[in-house]
Amino acid sequence: MSLLLKNISLSLAGFTLEVDVEMRGRVTAVFGPSGAGKTSLLDLIAGWRAARTAFIQLNGTVLVDTARHIAVPTRLRGVGYVPQDLALFPHLSVRQNLLYGQNSRAAGSLFAVEHVTEILEIQPLVARGVTELSGGEKQRVALARALLASPRLLLLDEPLASLDLALKDKIIPYLARIRDEFKIPMLYVTHDRLEALALADEMAVLVNGRIIQTGSVAEVFTRPANADVAKLVGVETLQPGRITRVSDGLAIVAVNQVALAALAPATPAQDVFVCIRGEDVTLQLEAAASSARNRLPAKIISFRTEGALVRVELDAGFPLFALVTGPAYAELALREGDGVTASIKATAIHLVPR
């Protein structure tokens, strides 16, 4: 897909949303703290809000061009929207909710109702009223309703924010299925890095109405453009890995040639992202006995002072980032090229299925 947002200027309470970006990912995560203008950006794309200036183009079709006074009405944009509160129609049954979009179209739906309800596992619910559904069920019905209107782009506004962690883990695979099965590009607003990792391939970081970094998810997480982004996404080592063995809840995961011990993910998976926060990596001069499951010989590539902390880039067979305090780093008296041992507890290595 190609979603072009150019020259956008929209006054919001306290700041102006100013965006100039092209999104090409299958799933682009719009990542940012609350109040950054994420929802307003989606509302603009859906046509619920009008900006002072804007040029929005989806797959070559102009949706908005304030310079030429073009604004395609919402119903003709082909943009599906799943808002945070889901907005299921409370006076209609699940079936009527699902068919609402289909009945609006002269041409049939791109997807068969049976297929969508099967993928999202909601066939048993269609005869019910929407008030009788659980949180996770409502979530899937809202997704199905948006899909059945055959959108060319799906806007998801923090779709999992209202769910607890256990439920989140259950819904994420459904979103992944929508991505892979129906091939509809998605703009996924979130401030949760795990959701971004699990679903998105591209990321745009939005802070105070401005996009301050775009790139692949791995790139943004491992190489934040500045300290603001780093603070927001958390300093992370992010590497693709492959689980080779699972026993007693402990997984052995291979990253390049290095084997790491980590807690096994809740859902079984082979290909994962290995996430390690910088502050969970301890540096030692010699390989002393320790309770940490992972003790990796590593070489120092570079270091950079960030406030009270020093961000150290290491080569441990894969790029690894450590975050240590300034005095601790001074005590170790390390330079670029020196060898150290990096210790990481198995519990500090987070595996996200990819």
Added chain:
Amino acid sequence: MTVVEWQIIGFTLSVAALSTLTILPFGLALAWALARRDWPGKSVVETLVTLPLVMPPVATGLILLQIFGRRGAIGGFLHDHLNLDIIFTWRAVLLALSVMSFPLLVRSARVAFEEVNPRLEQIARTLGASGWRVFFTISVPLAARGIVGGMLLAFARALGEFGATIMVVGYMPGKTATISLAIYENVQLGQDAHAFRLLGVSVVLAFAAVWGSEFFLRHKKTTP
């Protein structure tokens, strides 16, 4: 009850019901426009619509008499071109009841529309629905209780209208006499038995209508 009394009751109920149905489409359209849209002159229209609620009903009646009389702007046109007379016919009763009960319908329906989560209407649009379809399948059903409550309130107001009606039709038994006009006329003539019987009927009717509207307006379904 005499035949004339039954006739009066029947006429009052029919013309009040007809006025409620007549104002329904205009009332809903205006209520929706007030609840959901910003437009120039909105506050003026809002005030104009509410005016009959607070002005002396006879004053409203006098205004209607001026506009719809044979020498009035609209009344003159209707008489000259369509040979249609309003004043001193049942149409004048319908007109008076409609104008007097319009604000009650608009106010209730407006609140009802405002309470519908606008996200639901917006989502319906992203699903490809036209404005009309959104209005009839989302807005109206979700505001239905408030709308029905407002209709009953307007109906009750129409049943009891006196001041504006007396200005535009006067008292013509069997033609344009409503319950309120008949009560007044009978008391004037010293025919208390008639007046009291009609009084009883109007209390029962008003009680039923207001009780019904309270039921609909109070037990609103909340949208999740």
